[in-house]
Amino acid sequence: KHLFPMWVNRMCWRLGDTALPESVCSVPCRAGERKKVVKGVPCCWHCERCEGYHYQAGEFTCQLCPYEQRPARNRTGCQPIPIIKLEWHSPWAAVPVLLALLGIVATSGVVITFVRYNDTPIVRASGREMSYVLLTGIFLCYAITFLMIATPTLVVCSLRRVFLGLGMCFSYAALLTKTNRIHRIFEQGKKSVAAPRFISPASQLAITFTLISVQLLGVFVWFAADPPHTVVDYGEQRTPDPDRARGVLKCDISDLSLICSLGYSILLMVTCTVYAIKTRGVPETFNEAKPIGFTMYTTCIIWLAFIPIFFGTAQSAERMYIQTTTLTVSLSLSASVSLGMLYMPKVYVIIFHPEQNVPKRKRSFKAIVTAAAMSGKLTQKGGDRPNGEAKTELCESMETNSECVRYHGDQQ
Incomplete structure (x- = not known):
């Protein structure tokens, strides 16, 4: 009975490892992994990582974190999502x-x-x-x-x-x-x-x-x-x-x-x-x-x-x-x-x-109505004048304190 332990210590396992192999069906799961039991073999399981927004809630379960939280690094709990x-x-x-x-x-x-x-x-x-x-x-x-x-x-x-x-x-x-x-x-x-x-x-x-x-x-x-x-x-x-x-x-x-x-x-x-x-x-x-x-x-x-x-x-x-x-x-x-x-x-x-920031010659509303009716002709004549431009602007009449319209020709 004293020779058996000595005989075991002298045994050389695969790759030269002298450590005694563990006599188990499955190794323990790491943090953040749940055990998925093999059907028909209750003592054996596969380790499955909790993915996405799930965390390890128990040995055999993963649960979804609350909406405003995300899993911690080791997936054993949840932490608030940064804002x-x-x-x-x-x-x-x-x-x-x-x-x-x-x-x-x-x-x-x-x-x-x-x-x-x-x-x-x-x-x-x-x-x-x-x-x-x-x-x-x-x-x-x-x-x-x-x-x-x-x-x-x-x-x-x-x-x-x-x-x-x-x-x-x-x-x-x-x-x-x-x-x-x-x-x-x-x-x-x-x-x-x-x-x-x-x-x-x-x-x-x-x-x-x-x-x-x-x-x-x-x-x-x-x-x-x-x-x-x-x-x-x-x-x-x-x-x-x-x-x-x-x-x-x-x-x-x-x-x-x-x-x-x-x-x-x-x-x-x-x-x-x-x-x-x-x-x-x-x-x-x-x-x-x-x-x-x-x-x-x-x-x-x-x-x-x-x-x-x-x-x-x-x-x-x-x-x-x-x-x-x-x-x-x-x-x-x-x-x-x-x-x-x-x-x-x-x-x-x-x-x-x-x-150029000087007053221009004023005309009455009646005059500008005529100018409006003849706008096509004015445009044509303005194009014929070298560097000429037909301009009309609304202004406030100083004499009557009411709106008037003024028309001026500006040679550039």
């Missing part, structure tokens, strides 16, 4: 912030120039009151970028709802009022020499703010029906690999709600474009008719490109970044188009060519 948001230092935020900052600086420069030269002919002829309304809208289009990137809170979410569509509404309500005014003047000119109603600066402001009030009313109804709050969306970046799963902190604004918020402004934009097309035949540069037209055509192209990009990325893991960047860049680009086409040429003349 992320769009950071200021993110590359997705860098481009929109840069565009917004440049736009705010440029808009501020235009406003300062217009205030400084408020009583000069160019500023007066462009419609001072409506210009300031439009510049306010342009400024808001740039400023909304910072609210869209800021950390979502109750205050930030509330401000997003108010200002998301308000900048566009200010801009296109003002432009729509301008183009509608031009259209009514020339349509009235075909019937009578009497000036149409509601073309004074006060009337134009009243019409513009009536259009803007519709947007604000819709926002207040939205507040009442669904008060703003923040949510953590775990489904947006719930990737197949739990280690890469993230919860997205954001305002509770659905894609449908966002489009509804922008929908009224887009409707104003489309209507303004229609009027810009209708007034494309008026005498050149009549109250910015042609620059407004080019502005609206370009803006429509920008927003037509925005829609497929915004909705085409709805299933992407980078959805939050792509959609926020696309929206803010589209707003900044549309504001830049309006600023560049409508105001930069005026600022250039005011600052670098003050000799």
